[in-house]
Structure formats: C-alpha cells, structure tokens
Amino acid sequence: QAQLVESGGGLVQAGGSLRLSCKATRWITSVFNPKTMAWYRQAPGKQRELVASITSARSTNYADAVRGRFAISRDNSRKMVYLQMNSLKPEDTAVYYCNVEPPENDYWGQGTQVTVPS
16 A cells, blocks of 8 residues: 655745655555656645646646646655645645545545735
C-alpha cells in the first residue's frame, strides 16, 4: 500500500512562492513510474479539488484557477512529485495533498498546509 508524504507548506504573503514535495515511500520505482500523479487541495468548508496532474510521460494538466502560476513535476528516480506555486493568492489557502489520478482513498496522506493571508 502506498504512503504518500507531503511537505513544503507554510505561511507566505500574497505574491510569494512555495514548492511542495511529495514522496512515495512504499512504492518501488517500477510501480511509481507508470502512475499519473496529482496534487489536490481542500480549503476550509470546501470539497477537495484537483489542482494539477502529471502522467508518466510528463504530460500535465492544471485547474483553471492555477494555470500559469503553478507547475507540477516529477522525479521518477526519487519517487517524488513537486508543485511549484508562484504568485500565490489568498484563495490558494488550503491543505494540499498528493495522490494518484483518479485518487485512491487508501493513498490520502496528512497533507501540507498552505496559508496565504489576505
């Protein structure tokens, strides 16, 4: 069973940047590499939503709200997925999670909190 561990969140002023990291700690690379990985977020009082995804061939997809500001990437040799977040806005405040796409319930981790004060 996968364990996906997120890190890199924090408090940042509007217009700032953060880089989130996600490590798949229990998959071997041959299991990780073919998977489409994604970042999701859940803001207070809202449903969890897809932010960005990346296929094994590194094709990417973004939610309209973050396109042009966020960039997802992966390092298969390290079993890592990253989310570079630039030009952050207060509406980006949420807990950010990584998972496969479509998400598997068993893979949700603790997430990492991103807070952008208004």
